[in-house]
Amino acid sequence: MVVIQRYHQTMKKNEKASSTYDPLLQMLVRESDTSSDRIRSKLSSQYDWGFCELCWRSTEYAISMAAPKVFKRLERGNLKAVPLTNSMRIDAQEKTANLVARYERALEGEFGKYEASRMLGRYCDWQELRGDFSVEAFREHVERRMLVSTWTCQGELMWPAALPSHSEGASRPSKLYCEAHNPRRSNEARRAYQRDRRYALEYEDLIAKIWSQGAAVLPRWDIETWAEVRKTAYSQLQILKSPTSSVDDLLNQGITNQAEIARQLGVSRQAVSAAIRRRTRKQPSS
Ligand SMILES: [Zn+2]
Structure with missing residues (x-):
């Protein structure tokens, strides 16, 4: 060998x-x-x-x-x-x-x-x-x-x-x-391209972060792992892009602890707290 x-x-x-x-x-x-x-x-x-x-x-x-x-x-x-x-x-x-x-x-x-x-x-x-x-x-x-x-x-x-x-x-x-x-x-693909293109740098960042956090355990020679890392980063990116709806879902389930929400969504607590701030601002004041 x-x-x-x-x-x-x-x-x-x-x-x-x-x-x-x-x-x-x-x-x-x-x-x-x-x-x-x-x-x-x-x-x-x-x-x-x-x-x-x-x-x-x-x-x-x-x-x-x-x-x-x-x-x-x-x-x-x-x-x-x-x-x-x-x-x-x-x-x-x-x-x-x-x-x-x-x-x-x-x-x-x-x-x-x-x-x-x-x-x-x-x-x-x-x-x-x-x-x-x-x-x-x-x-x-x-x-x-x-x-x-x-x-x-x-x-x-x-x-x-x-x-x-x-x-x-x-x-x-x-x-x-x-x-x-x-x-x-297709038109649909063009819209997806325009939507995600704006976040290309953030996406690369998220990928790099997952690799560095998992440096000790992720096998870099395994192509499946590369796909998994990119997939995880992509779902994290969706939350960053439209954080309020996923955070809403969890809040509606009665989960109010930001750290817990962050854990469930696989993002940082800061991202959750930013999303909640944005959410509060969006809601009509009554
Ligand atoms: Zn693609």
Whole structure:
């Protein structure tokens, strides 16, 4: 395991020096290949690249990449989608089981001390593994890739973003926002974007605060934790934005202790007391 970890670290150092990981191409590309500075810096962040700037959801781009499709080219440039069938799944599962069994034996050192890391290098993606070299992680990555590669034997693999029929009219998947926050997607999304955009800095602050408070316990290598942190911060932000209604709810339930309200809403006591002050001001004096 130590060997693998060290290998992982040197790989990362080399990547940083000269190139950036392009999730769409699934390979390292030269820095200059990506469009704007903002997008380039976002995509080069190992964990942050797939999150919407304004919430915890995945960007349209990240989702489009997670949903590849296989197509067969027909005459006159037409495409026909190839469905993923059960027999393809079973075939992929069998191939996966064989590789996983071999990986288990490799971890025990049966094929020499480098075979396990060699297998990881060949069948997994270092970025996606996020420091987890367990058999389970290996299985999960190989399973998905095996399914896609088995499927691809029937035609040509394409991501929705690269489909010819999708490039006209509809705007391309956003690298910065989720579907609910992409201002070009719908009127509703534009309103959500305008509403949350004004609080973008506060949102970043809340995220940073949760990370620093949980520094000792939150696993930074775990992408699920990143999503959880962003989700928690987002719900805290909603209370900051419209504090009176949630505070009202609790007051109506008979909870009047500000510290208790703060605890239940997951915000600071100061935020609650500010909300109550605002609430009092709003109410007509009688
Ligand atoms: Zn969003």
